[in-house]
Amino acid sequence: xxxxxxxxxxxxxxxxxxxxxxxxxxxxxxxxxxxxxxxxxxxxxxxxxxxxxxxxxxxxxxxxxxxxxxxxxxxxxxxxxxxxxxxxxxxxxxxxxxxxxxxxxxxxxxxxxxxxxxxxxxxxxxxxxxx
Amino acid sequence: xxxxxxxxxxxxxxxxxxxxxxxxxxxxxxxxxxxxxxxxxxxxxxxxxxxxxxxxxxxxxxxxxxxxxxxxxxxxxxxxxxxxxxxxxxxxxxxxxxxxxxxxxxxxxxxxxxxxxxxxxxxxxxxxxxxxxxxxxxxxxxxxxxxxxxxxxxxxxxxxxxxxxxxxxxxxxxxxxxxxxxxxxxxxxxxxxxxxxxxxxxxxxxxxxxxxxxxxxxxxxxxxxxxxxxxxxxxxx
Numbered sequence: 256x257x258x259x260x261x262x263x264x265x266x267x268x269x270x271x272x273x274x275x276x277x278x279x280x281x282x283x284x285x286x287x288x289x290x291x292x293x294x295x296x297x298x299x300x301x302x303x304x305x306x307x308x309x310x311x312x313x314x315x316x317x318x319x320x321x322x323x324x325x326x327x328x329x330x331x332x333x334x335x336x337x338x339x340x341x342x343x344x345x346x347x348x349x350x351x352x353x354x355x356x357x358x359x360x361x362x363x364x365x366x367x368x369x370x371x372x373x374x375x376x377x378x379x380x381x382x383x384x385x386x
Numbered sequence: 387x388x389x390x391x392x393x394x395x396x397x398x399x400x401x402x403x404x405x406x407x408x409x410x411x412x413x414x415x416x417x418x419x420x421x422x423x424x425x426x427x428x429x430x431x432x433x434x435x436x437x438x439x440x441x442x443x444x445x446x447x448x449x450x451x452x453x454x455x456x457x458x459x460x461x462x463x464x465x466x467x468x469x470x471x472x473x474x475x476x477x478x479x480x481x482x483x484x485x486x487x488x489x490x491x492x493x494x495x496x497x498x499x500x501x502x503x504x505x506x507x508x509x510x511x512x513x514x515x516x517x518x519x520x521x522x523x524x525x526x527x528x529x530x531x532x533x534x535x536x537x538x539x540x541x542x543x544x545x546x547x548x549x550x551x552x553x554x555x556x557x558x559x560x561x562x563x564x565x566x567x568x569x570x571x572x573x574x575x576x577x578x579x580x581x582x583x584x585x586x587x588x589x590x591x592x593x594x595x596x597x598x599x600x601x602x603x604x605x606x607x608x609x610x611x612x613x614x615x616x617x618x619x620x621x622x623x
Contacts, residue, residue, distance in 0.1 A: 265493070269538060270564070272498040321455070324448055324484060326491035327538060 257306035258336040259314045263323040264295035298322055299336065306335050387623035389416035392616050395432035397462070399424040399453045403440035404475065404587055411587040412436070415612040417619075424456040433619045434471040434515075435462055437478025439531075439585055449492060449534045450480030459485055471515035471615050472579045476532055479571070479581030488572055488581045489547065490539035495532070496564025504596035504605070505530035505584050506558040507570050511551050514577040515618040519610040526607035527596045528589040530562055530570075535583040537565035537572075547572060555582050586611040 265271045274293040281289050298318075302310050315333040323330045394412045396419055398405045409419035420432050424442075429435065442453035453459070459481070466472045466487050474482040482488040495501060509517055509524040520526075539547070544566055547553050555571035563583070571582025586608025589595040595605035 269493065270496055272494045272496055276498045321451070322447070324451065324491055326483070326489075326540075327448075327493050 256301050256303065257310070259300045259302060259311065259333065260336045261298040261300065261314065261318045261322055261333050262295060262331040263298070263318070263328050264293060264331050265328055267329070269327065295328075295331070296322075311335070387620055389616060389620070390418055392417040392434075392619040392623075393420050393430075393432045394418070394434045394436060394612075394615060394619075395420040395422040395429060396436045396438055397422040397424055397458055398438070399440065399442035399456065399477075401440050401442040401444060402438050402477070404585065405438040405440070407585075407587040408436045408438045408475065411590040411608065411612045414590050415609060415616050417612070417616045422458060424453065424458050427457050427461055429458070429461045429465060432470075434615050435465060435473070437462070437472070437474040437481050438587070439476030439478060442477055442481070445534070448480075448484065450477055450482075450484045453477070454481045454484035463487060466574070466579050469576060469578050471618060473516050473611065473615065474579075474581035475585055475587060476535075476583055479583055480534070482579060482581040487579050488574060489543050489552075490537055490569075490572065492534050492583070493536045493538055494534045495536055495562070500531070500533040501535070501562050502529070502531040503562065504528070505562060505570075507555045507584060508558050509554065510556050511554045511573060511577075513551075514554055514573045514580050514614070516573075516580040516611050516614050517554055519614040519617055524610075525558060526589075527598070527605055528584045528586050528608045529596060530584040532563070532583055535563040535565065537569040537583070539566065544569075550575070554580055555584070 271293045274291065277294060278289060278292040281292065300314060304310060311333060318330045318333055319325060394417050396405050396409045398421060409421065412419040420430055422430065442450065446452055462472060463485055480492050483491050504527050506525060506527050509520045509526060512518060512520045512522050552573050553569050554573045557565065557568040557570050561568050570584055571580060573580045589605045589608035592604045592606060595603055597603060598605045
Protein backbone atom coordinates (compact mmCIF):
# COMPACT_ATOMS: atom_id res chain seq x y z
CA UNK A 256 0.00 0.00 0.00
CA UNK A 257 1.65 3.30 -1.06
CA UNK A 258 2.36 5.86 1.62
CA UNK A 259 2.43 9.56 0.91
CA UNK A 260 4.48 11.77 3.18
CA UNK A 261 3.36 15.36 3.78
CA UNK A 262 5.65 17.74 5.60
CA UNK A 263 4.38 20.98 7.12
CA UNK A 264 6.39 23.71 8.85
CA UNK A 265 5.42 26.93 10.60
CA UNK A 266 6.02 29.85 8.24
CA UNK A 267 9.69 30.80 8.19
CA UNK A 268 9.00 34.45 8.99
CA UNK A 269 7.04 33.60 12.15
CA UNK A 270 8.47 32.94 15.57
CA UNK A 271 8.19 29.22 16.38
CA UNK A 272 7.83 29.20 20.19
CA UNK A 273 7.95 25.39 20.27
CA UNK A 274 11.25 25.27 18.38
CA UNK A 275 12.61 28.01 20.58
CA UNK A 276 11.77 26.04 23.74
CA UNK A 277 13.48 22.94 22.32
CA UNK A 278 16.54 24.98 21.34
CA UNK A 279 16.66 26.35 24.89
CA UNK A 280 16.55 22.83 26.35
CA UNK A 281 19.33 21.65 24.04
CA UNK A 282 21.45 24.65 24.99
CA UNK A 283 20.99 23.76 28.67
CA UNK A 284 22.44 20.32 27.86
CA UNK A 285 25.58 22.13 26.73
CA UNK A 286 24.93 21.68 23.00
CA UNK A 287 26.16 25.19 22.37
CA UNK A 288 26.79 24.62 18.66
CA UNK A 289 23.02 24.39 18.06
CA UNK A 290 21.77 27.77 16.97
CA UNK A 291 18.09 27.28 16.47
CA UNK A 292 15.41 24.63 16.15
CA UNK A 293 12.12 24.76 14.29
CA UNK A 294 9.44 22.14 14.85
CA UNK A 295 7.09 21.01 12.10
CA UNK A 296 4.84 18.08 11.30
CA UNK A 297 5.15 14.98 9.16
CA UNK A 298 2.02 13.12 8.05
CA UNK A 299 2.26 9.56 6.69
CA UNK A 300 -0.85 8.82 4.68
CA UNK A 301 -1.63 5.35 3.36
CA UNK A 302 -3.64 5.31 0.15
CA UNK A 303 -5.32 2.64 -1.93
CA UNK A 304 -4.51 2.13 -5.57
CA UNK A 305 -1.55 2.97 -7.73
CA UNK A 306 1.15 5.39 -6.64
CA UNK A 307 0.56 7.90 -9.41
CA UNK A 308 0.49 11.66 -9.91
CA UNK A 309 -3.29 11.78 -9.53
CA UNK A 310 -3.31 10.60 -5.92
CA UNK A 311 -0.28 12.75 -5.16
CA UNK A 312 -2.14 15.80 -6.48
CA UNK A 313 -5.23 14.87 -4.46
CA UNK A 314 -3.23 14.62 -1.25
CA UNK A 315 -1.37 17.83 -2.08
CA UNK A 316 -4.74 19.62 -2.36
CA UNK A 317 -5.86 18.16 0.99
CA UNK A 318 -2.56 19.25 2.51
CA UNK A 319 -3.28 22.85 1.52
CA UNK A 320 -6.89 22.72 2.69
CA UNK A 321 -6.76 20.68 5.88
CA UNK A 322 -3.35 19.35 6.95
CA UNK A 323 -1.84 22.83 6.91
CA UNK A 324 -3.32 26.24 7.60
CA UNK A 325 -1.59 28.36 4.96
CA UNK A 326 -2.09 31.48 7.06
CA UNK A 327 0.41 30.19 9.61
CA UNK A 328 2.12 27.21 7.95
CA UNK A 329 3.73 26.11 4.70
CA UNK A 330 3.48 22.71 3.04
CA UNK A 331 7.13 21.85 2.47
CA UNK A 332 6.72 18.69 0.46
CA UNK A 333 4.29 16.00 -0.62
CA UNK A 334 5.93 12.81 -1.84
CA UNK A 335 5.73 9.01 -1.81
CA UNK A 336 7.57 7.27 1.00
CA UNK A 337 10.02 4.51 0.19
CA UNK A 338 8.65 1.11 -0.83
CA UNK A 339 8.84 -0.18 2.75
CA UNK A 340 6.44 2.59 3.74
CA UNK A 341 8.75 3.96 6.38
CA UNK A 342 12.12 5.22 5.28
CA UNK A 343 12.42 7.32 2.19
CA UNK A 344 15.21 8.67 0.09
CA UNK A 345 14.74 12.39 -0.30
CA UNK A 346 17.52 12.70 -2.88
CA UNK A 347 15.93 9.96 -4.97
CA UNK A 348 12.49 11.55 -4.61
CA UNK A 349 13.81 14.85 -5.84
CA UNK A 350 15.80 13.16 -8.64
CA UNK A 351 12.70 11.35 -9.91
CA UNK A 352 10.38 14.30 -9.49
CA UNK A 353 8.47 12.45 -6.79
CA UNK A 354 7.95 15.73 -4.95
CA UNK A 355 5.75 18.75 -5.10
CA UNK A 356 7.21 21.54 -3.10
CA UNK A 357 6.21 25.01 -2.03
CA UNK A 358 9.29 27.06 -2.77
CA UNK A 359 8.04 30.10 -0.84
CA UNK A 360 9.56 28.48 2.25
CA UNK A 361 13.04 28.32 0.73
CA UNK A 362 12.68 31.83 -0.63
CA UNK A 363 11.73 33.17 2.79
CA UNK A 364 14.60 31.30 4.44
CA UNK A 365 17.09 32.53 1.84
CA UNK A 366 16.02 36.13 2.37
CA UNK A 367 16.86 35.74 6.08
CA UNK A 368 13.38 36.66 7.26
CA UNK A 369 14.16 36.18 10.96
CA UNK A 370 17.08 38.42 11.77
CA UNK A 371 18.88 38.44 15.13
CA UNK A 372 17.44 41.88 15.73
CA UNK A 373 13.88 40.62 15.38
CA UNK A 374 14.57 37.75 17.77
CA UNK A 375 16.05 40.15 20.30
CA UNK A 376 13.08 42.48 19.98
CA UNK A 377 10.71 39.59 20.55
CA UNK A 378 12.69 38.49 23.60
CA UNK A 379 12.46 42.00 25.01
CA UNK A 380 8.74 42.21 24.35
CA UNK A 381 8.15 38.83 25.95
CA UNK A 382 10.03 39.74 29.13
CA UNK A 383 8.14 43.03 29.28
CA UNK A 384 4.87 41.18 28.87
CA UNK A 385 5.66 38.81 31.72
CA UNK A 386 7.04 41.49 34.02
CA UNK B 387 -39.94 39.54 19.47
CA UNK B 388 -39.61 39.50 23.26
CA UNK B 389 -36.20 38.95 24.88
CA UNK B 390 -36.90 35.36 25.84
CA UNK B 391 -38.09 34.61 22.30
CA UNK B 392 -34.55 35.34 21.07
CA UNK B 393 -32.85 31.95 20.86
CA UNK B 394 -29.06 31.86 20.99
CA UNK B 395 -27.43 28.49 20.29
CA UNK B 396 -24.25 27.30 22.02
CA UNK B 397 -22.45 24.47 20.23
CA UNK B 398 -20.81 21.72 22.27
CA UNK B 399 -17.81 20.00 20.65
CA UNK B 400 -15.81 17.09 22.10
CA UNK B 401 -13.52 18.97 24.48
CA UNK B 402 -15.59 22.15 24.84
CA UNK B 403 -15.25 23.54 28.38
CA UNK B 404 -17.14 26.82 28.52
CA UNK B 405 -20.38 25.91 26.78
CA UNK B 406 -22.38 25.97 30.04
CA UNK B 407 -20.87 29.32 31.00
CA UNK B 408 -21.79 30.80 27.61
CA UNK B 409 -25.35 29.46 27.92
CA UNK B 410 -25.60 30.98 31.40
CA UNK B 411 -24.43 34.36 30.05
CA UNK B 412 -27.14 34.18 27.38
CA UNK B 413 -29.81 33.51 30.02
CA UNK B 414 -28.51 36.31 32.26
CA UNK B 415 -29.30 38.92 29.58
CA UNK B 416 -32.79 37.48 29.17
CA UNK B 417 -32.42 35.46 25.96
CA UNK B 418 -33.01 31.71 25.65
CA UNK B 419 -29.95 29.47 25.40
CA UNK B 420 -30.24 26.50 23.05
CA UNK B 421 -27.68 23.69 23.38
CA UNK B 422 -26.45 22.52 19.96
CA UNK B 423 -24.36 19.44 19.13
CA UNK B 424 -21.28 19.38 16.87
CA UNK B 425 -22.27 16.13 15.15
CA UNK B 426 -25.65 17.41 13.98
CA UNK B 427 -26.52 19.41 10.88
CA UNK B 428 -29.41 21.04 12.76
CA UNK B 429 -29.10 24.61 14.09
CA UNK B 430 -32.65 24.19 15.48
CA UNK B 431 -33.66 27.53 14.03
CA UNK B 432 -31.58 29.61 16.46
CA UNK B 433 -31.21 33.34 15.88
CA UNK B 434 -27.51 33.51 16.82
CA UNK B 435 -24.68 31.05 17.50
CA UNK B 436 -21.85 30.94 20.04
CA UNK B 437 -18.80 28.69 19.55
CA UNK B 438 -17.47 28.29 23.12
CA UNK B 439 -13.99 27.97 24.55
CA UNK B 440 -12.21 24.75 25.41
CA UNK B 441 -9.87 22.31 23.74
CA UNK B 442 -11.93 20.64 21.04
CA UNK B 443 -10.29 17.42 19.85
CA UNK B 444 -7.41 18.10 22.25
CA UNK B 445 -6.13 20.82 19.89
CA UNK B 446 -4.99 17.97 17.59
CA UNK B 447 -3.69 19.06 14.18
CA UNK B 448 -4.17 22.75 15.10
CA UNK B 449 -6.38 24.41 17.70
CA UNK B 450 -9.92 24.46 16.29
CA UNK B 451 -8.94 22.77 13.03
CA UNK B 452 -10.81 19.49 13.42
CA UNK B 453 -13.86 21.14 15.01
CA UNK B 454 -14.03 23.53 12.04
CA UNK B 455 -14.77 20.47 9.87
CA UNK B 456 -17.65 19.25 12.12
CA UNK B 457 -21.06 18.67 10.53
CA UNK B 458 -22.60 21.63 12.37
CA UNK B 459 -19.90 23.98 11.11
CA UNK B 460 -21.25 23.70 7.57
CA UNK B 461 -24.52 25.13 8.92
CA UNK B 462 -22.72 27.76 11.00
CA UNK B 463 -20.83 28.95 7.90
CA UNK B 464 -24.12 29.14 5.93
CA UNK B 465 -25.82 31.03 8.76
CA UNK B 466 -22.89 33.43 9.13
CA UNK B 467 -23.02 34.17 5.41
CA UNK B 468 -26.75 34.94 5.78
CA UNK B 469 -25.94 37.51 8.48
CA UNK B 470 -26.80 35.47 11.58
CA UNK B 471 -24.71 36.75 14.54
CA UNK B 472 -21.89 34.29 15.36
CA UNK B 473 -19.49 34.70 18.30
CA UNK B 474 -16.34 32.60 18.73
CA UNK B 475 -14.68 32.71 22.12
CA UNK B 476 -11.09 31.43 22.47
CA UNK B 477 -11.26 27.94 20.91
CA UNK B 478 -14.36 29.20 19.08
CA UNK B 479 -12.29 32.08 17.64
CA UNK B 480 -9.70 29.54 16.50
CA UNK B 481 -12.49 27.55 14.79
CA UNK B 482 -13.77 30.69 13.01
CA UNK B 483 -10.31 31.40 11.57
CA UNK B 484 -9.90 27.75 10.56
CA UNK B 485 -13.31 27.89 8.86
CA UNK B 486 -12.20 31.10 7.07
CA UNK B 487 -15.11 33.07 8.52
CA UNK B 488 -12.54 35.38 10.10
CA UNK B 489 -9.11 36.39 8.76
CA UNK B 490 -5.74 35.53 10.25
CA UNK B 491 -4.74 32.68 12.51
CA UNK B 492 -3.84 31.92 16.12
CA UNK B 493 -0.46 30.48 17.04
CA UNK B 494 1.20 29.39 20.27
CA UNK B 495 1.86 32.24 22.72
CA UNK B 496 5.24 33.81 21.95
CA UNK B 497 6.55 33.11 25.46
CA UNK B 498 5.55 29.45 25.17
CA UNK B 499 3.46 29.41 28.34
CA UNK B 500 -0.24 29.00 28.96
CA UNK B 501 -1.50 32.28 30.39
CA UNK B 502 -4.45 32.92 32.69
CA UNK B 503 -5.15 36.46 33.89
CA UNK B 504 -7.77 39.15 34.10
CA UNK B 505 -7.04 41.10 30.95
CA UNK B 506 -7.78 44.75 30.21
CA UNK B 507 -9.12 45.39 26.70
CA UNK B 508 -10.38 48.29 24.64
CA UNK B 509 -13.53 47.78 22.56
CA UNK B 510 -12.41 49.34 19.29
CA UNK B 511 -15.53 48.73 17.23
CA UNK B 512 -18.94 49.19 18.87
CA UNK B 513 -21.03 48.63 15.76
CA UNK B 514 -20.82 44.82 15.49
CA UNK B 515 -23.66 42.47 16.38
CA UNK B 516 -21.75 41.55 19.55
CA UNK B 517 -20.47 44.96 20.72
CA UNK B 518 -23.27 47.48 20.02
CA UNK B 519 -24.16 47.73 23.73
CA UNK B 520 -20.70 49.10 24.63
CA UNK B 521 -20.00 52.85 24.68
CA UNK B 522 -17.34 53.94 22.14
CA UNK B 523 -13.78 52.99 23.14
CA UNK B 524 -15.04 51.21 26.27
CA UNK B 525 -12.29 49.70 28.40
CA UNK B 526 -13.18 46.38 29.99
CA UNK B 527 -11.56 43.63 32.06
CA UNK B 528 -12.40 40.00 31.37
CA UNK B 529 -10.47 36.74 31.92
CA UNK B 530 -7.97 35.50 29.35
CA UNK B 531 -6.79 31.88 29.41
CA UNK B 532 -5.04 30.26 26.50
CA UNK B 533 -1.90 28.64 25.20
CA UNK B 534 -2.38 29.52 21.55
CA UNK B 535 -3.65 33.07 21.44
CA UNK B 536 -1.09 34.82 19.26
CA UNK B 537 -3.05 36.50 16.47
CA UNK B 538 -1.16 36.69 13.20
CA UNK B 539 -1.96 37.62 9.63
CA UNK B 540 -0.06 38.93 6.64
CA UNK B 541 0.91 42.61 6.68
CA UNK B 542 -1.71 43.29 3.99
CA UNK B 543 -4.48 41.67 6.01
CA UNK B 544 -3.43 43.51 9.20
CA UNK B 545 -3.48 46.89 7.47
CA UNK B 546 -6.83 46.23 5.81
CA UNK B 547 -8.28 45.17 9.20
CA UNK B 548 -6.92 48.36 10.77
CA UNK B 549 -8.18 50.57 7.95
CA UNK B 550 -11.67 49.06 7.88
CA UNK B 551 -12.21 49.10 11.65
CA UNK B 552 -12.44 45.34 11.84
CA UNK B 553 -10.29 45.06 14.95
CA UNK B 554 -12.93 44.77 17.65
CA UNK B 555 -10.87 44.22 20.80
CA UNK B 556 -7.30 45.26 21.56
CA UNK B 557 -5.13 44.26 24.53
CA UNK B 558 -4.30 47.12 26.90
CA UNK B 559 -1.33 47.46 29.27
CA UNK B 560 0.39 44.21 28.25
CA UNK B 561 0.34 42.11 25.13
CA UNK B 562 -0.14 38.72 26.81
CA UNK B 563 0.67 36.41 23.89
CA UNK B 564 2.54 38.22 21.11
CA UNK B 565 -0.56 39.04 19.05
CA UNK B 566 0.20 41.38 16.14
CA UNK B 567 -0.95 44.98 16.78
CA UNK B 568 -2.20 43.84 20.23
CA UNK B 569 -5.23 42.29 18.51
CA UNK B 570 -7.54 40.39 20.88
CA UNK B 571 -10.57 40.08 18.61
CA UNK B 572 -11.72 40.79 15.04
CA UNK B 573 -14.91 40.83 13.00
CA UNK B 574 -15.88 40.03 9.41
CA UNK B 575 -16.74 42.71 6.85
CA UNK B 576 -20.44 42.50 7.68
CA UNK B 577 -19.93 42.79 11.45
CA UNK B 578 -22.06 39.76 12.34
CA UNK B 579 -19.18 37.35 13.03
CA UNK B 580 -16.87 38.23 15.93
CA UNK B 581 -14.05 36.19 17.46
CA UNK B 582 -11.95 36.99 20.51
CA UNK B 583 -9.44 35.13 22.68
CA UNK B 584 -10.51 36.48 26.12
CA UNK B 585 -13.62 35.09 27.82
CA UNK B 586 -16.58 37.48 28.25
CA UNK B 587 -18.75 34.62 29.56
CA UNK B 588 -16.60 34.44 32.70
CA UNK B 589 -17.41 38.05 33.62
CA UNK B 590 -21.19 38.17 33.69
CA UNK B 591 -22.27 37.70 37.30
CA UNK B 592 -21.18 39.49 40.50
CA UNK B 593 -19.29 37.07 42.73
CA UNK B 594 -17.77 35.13 39.84
CA UNK B 595 -16.02 37.74 37.67
CA UNK B 596 -12.68 39.56 37.80
CA UNK B 597 -11.84 41.77 40.79
CA UNK B 598 -12.79 45.43 40.46
CA UNK B 599 -12.04 48.53 42.54
CA UNK B 600 -15.42 48.15 44.19
CA UNK B 601 -15.28 44.53 45.29
CA UNK B 602 -13.58 41.21 44.74
CA UNK B 603 -14.91 39.19 41.78
CA UNK B 604 -17.58 41.77 41.02
CA UNK B 605 -16.60 42.37 37.36
CA UNK B 606 -19.36 41.88 34.79
CA UNK B 607 -17.71 43.56 31.80
CA UNK B 608 -18.49 40.57 29.55
CA UNK B 609 -22.24 40.97 29.84
CA UNK B 610 -22.64 43.66 27.13
CA UNK B 611 -21.44 41.23 24.42
CA UNK B 612 -24.46 39.03 25.06
CA UNK B 613 -26.76 42.03 25.53
CA UNK B 614 -25.50 43.33 22.18
CA UNK B 615 -26.52 40.16 20.38
CA UNK B 616 -29.93 40.28 22.00
CA UNK B 617 -30.32 43.95 21.03
CA UNK B 618 -29.39 43.27 17.40
CA UNK B 619 -31.86 40.37 17.25
CA UNK B 620 -34.66 42.49 18.74
CA UNK B 621 -33.83 45.34 16.35
CA UNK B 622 -33.94 42.97 13.37
CA UNK B 623 -37.25 41.38 14.40
